[in-house]
Amino acid sequence: MPAPQNDNDINLIDLAATIVRNKRFFYVAFLLSISIGVAAAIIIPSxxxxxxxxxxxxxxxxxxxxxxxxxxxxxxxxxxxxxxxxxxxxxxxxxxxxxxxxxxxxxxxxxxxxxxxxxxxxxxxxxxxxxxxxxxxxxxxxxxxxxxxxxxxxxxxxxxxxxxxxxxxxxxxxxxxxxxxxxxxxxxxxxxxxxxxxxxxxxxxxxxxxSTNSILIIAGSSILGLFIGVFSALFAGFIHSVRRQLA
Incomplete structure (x- = not known):
């Protein structure tokens, strides 16, 4: 018999669904981070x-x-x-x-x-x-x-x-x-x-x-953008849930 699920348990499927529902926040954060990285790679002297x-x-x-x-x-x-x-x-x-x-x-x-x-x-x-x-x-x-x-x-x-x-x-x-x-x-x-x-x-x-500053900067900004994008989507989902419960 499966153990009862605690409401406080983290469900990966729910997290993934939250990210998909708020994908626009993910895309904005990810693309913004890459854009900043590319700009920095161009501006920083070799x-x-x-x-x-x-x-x-x-x-x-x-x-x-x-x-x-x-x-x-x-x-x-x-x-x-x-x-x-x-x-x-x-x-x-x-x-x-x-x-x-x-x-x-x-x-x-x-x-x-x-x-x-x-x-x-x-x-x-x-x-x-x-x-x-x-x-x-x-x-x-x-x-x-x-x-x-x-x-x-x-x-x-x-x-x-x-x-x-x-x-x-x-x-x-x-x-x-x-x-x-x-x-x-x-x-x-x-x-x-x-x-x-x-x-x-x-x-x-x-x-x-x-040095390979340009490559490292762009790669680092891409990885950072991925994390920021995921966080932004989850945070947007969290705000939406709070507002729904307060309504």
């Missing part, structure tokens, strides 16, 4: 990825190229010092936060650093100036390393040349002289391989949009 690339100072060790300073250390300095200083200065000057983020990374198997930002087209000049500001500080820092390394190798070459000259006047110094010449040649190669840092691109704009 964003693009901007990438700056920087070739760090490096040298050769054997057959491999090695940066003068570990790239992970340089990136850590960017993120924890120069970038924070830039953000602070921008906020102090403009009383608002920088409208985009800046990320530092290194492409695999390279001695390069990338600065990446996702921003609107009208922010391209600001992206360029902020990236350039950071890379100028990186360049100044690495230039000092290049100068100190160059001085080190020049001093080593001079010292080895002086040793070679002394060995050339010493008897039975053949093996030592050969070794000194080899070392001098190695030092000269190190000096020759020493490469200065270089900015290779500033805020290069990607060819594709960096």
């Amino acid at each position: 964003k693009y990825q901007y990438v700056s690339t920087y070739q760090v100072a490096d040298t050769r060790v054997g057959d491999a190229t090695r940066p003068l300073e570990p790239i992970a250390k340089t990136i850590a300095t960017i993120e924890n010092q120069w970038l924070l200083e830039l953000l602070h200065d921008y906020y102090t000057k403009n009383e608002e936060e920088l409208p985009f983020d800046i990320y530092a990374s290194t492409p695999e198997s390279t001695t390069m650093i990338q600065l990446i930002s996702v921003a609107k087209e009208n922010e391209a000049a600001l992206v360029s100036s902020t990236h350039e500001n950071i890379l100028d500080q990186v360049n100044s820092h690495l230039d000092q390393l290049v100068v100190s390394n160059r001085k080190f190798w020049i001093d080593e070459i001079s010292a080895m040349q002086a040793l070679i000259e002394r060995l050339e006047t010493t008897r039975d110094s053949g093996d030592a002289l050969v070794r000194a010449i080899e070392l001098k040649t190695s030092y000269e190669n190190q000096l020759e391989y020493l490469k200065t840092p270089e900015t290779t691109a500033i805020a290069r704009k990607g060819t594709k949009k960096a």
Whole structure:
């Protein structure tokens, strides 16, 4: 024997019937939500990825190229010092936060650093100036390393040349002289391989949009419109029932 139905129980068939009877409220709410979503997708500016690339100072060790300073250390300095200083200065000057983020990374198997930002087209000049500001500080820092390394190798070459000259006047110094010449040649190669840092691109704009804002906005507005439409139809049915009972 079926259990008696409580008047307060929710009957899905009645809910569906209520929605159908008040479908005009559903359609209005649903279409209004989609219209707002489409309008927002058109109005909101698209964003693009901007990438700056920087070739760090490096040298050769054997057959491999090695940066003068570990790239992970340089990136850590960017993120924890120069970038924070830039953000602070921008906020102090403009009383608002920088409208985009800046990320530092290194492409695999390279001695390069990338600065990446996702921003609107009208922010391209600001992206360029902020990236350039950071890379100028990186360049100044690495230039000092290049100068100190160059001085080190020049001093080593001079010292080895002086040793070679002394060995050339010493008897039975053949093996030592050969070794000194080899070392001098190695030092000269190190000096020759020493490469200065270089900015290779500033805020290069990607060819594709960096985000799918339009699709997400329209999809979100459609889902939201579905819920609002159902709620509007049920609420209209509820108001109609209340008025009927009060009549």
